[in-house]
Each structure stands twice: as structure tokens, then as C-alpha cells.
Amino acid sequence: MTARRLLLLNGPNLNLLGTRQPEVYGSTTLAQIEARVSEVAAEHDLSVRAIQSNHEGELVDAIQAAREDCAAIVINPAAYSHTSVAIADALRSVALPVAEVHLSNIHAREQFRHHSYVSAVAEMVVAGAGPLGYEMAVRYLADRLAP
């Protein structure tokens, strides 16, 4: 039977959500986002493994491990979006559907945020919808995985 589990992966500094630049990222904490993602996933009979890391290699390891027991990946690679070929390659290697989330609209911000290496691997990208973006990503993947 195919795994009914999503990997929810959050990159560097997202552990500080709630207090980190609230004018850009809002006041919702990562714990609140993870709880809401689990709630929405459960509506679709999906479980969630939530991991946050400030370390590129740990994110790569988590992506590789998802190959064993996850059906899809929701990822906010944070600053690594703009720099990490390793994370994009890991996502490419596991060949699971990927939804990329950014709380802020990266295209309306500094030039260096406009390009994400992960977007070339993602099936869907949501940016600028705040925490709701995670919910949209889960709903997209639930639909995508529907029999």
C-alpha cells in the first residue's frame, strides 16, 4: 500500500516564526503552522512528518528518507531556495510530488529572492499567502494523490 504520509519540511530560521520579522512573515508560529497542516492533512486521510532544520545537509537527509515512507513533500526551503542546488537535486532524486511554499511573496522582494532552485522541481508553488499557503499545498497534494 502506498504511504499516506506527507513530509513537511521547513528550512533555516523558520523555527523563529512568530517573532521573526512579523511585518514580513506574520505572527503565526511554526508549531501553529505544523498543527494546522496536520489537521488539513487528516481531513484527507494523510499523516504528516514535520521537520525543521537550519542545516542544509539535514534537509537533504530528510528528503532522501522520505523516499522510504512518504507520498509527497511540502517544503519551505527558506533562504536555501535561492542557493541550494543540493536540496533541489535531492528533491529530484526522490521523485515524489513537491509543493513549494513561501509565506512572503518572494517576487515582490529583493532581486536575490526572485529565483528559487526548488521551483524547477516543484509541481506547485505558492508565495505570499502566509500560513494559508501551507494549507493550499496540502490540499493540492491530497488532490494529486487521490486515487
Ligand code: DQA
Ligand atoms: C521565505 C522567503 C525566503 O526568501 C526567506 O529566506 C525565508 C522565508 C518565505 O517563507 O517567505 O526564510 O521562504
